[in-house]
Amino acid sequence: xxxxxxxxxxxxxxxxxxxxxxxxxxxxxxxxxxxxxxxxxxxxxxxxx
Numbered sequence: 001x002x003x004x005x006x007x008x009x010x011x012x013x014x015x016x017x018x019x020x021x022x023x024x025x026x027x028x029x030x031x032x033x034x035x036x037x038x039x040x041x042x043x044x045x046x047x048x049x
């Protein structure tokens with residue numbers, strides 16, 4: 001079974017221990033074939049890849 005993550009957005013359901021991610025953080029996924037990349041932003045995080 002193949003899963004396509006292209007253009008999917010995920011959010012954590014709880015804070016991480018160090019509180020770097022929160023329910024305001026969103027993870028944006030792109031997929032081309034077997035290559036999966038993501039960016040994330042929100043809450044205390046401005047933007048990261």
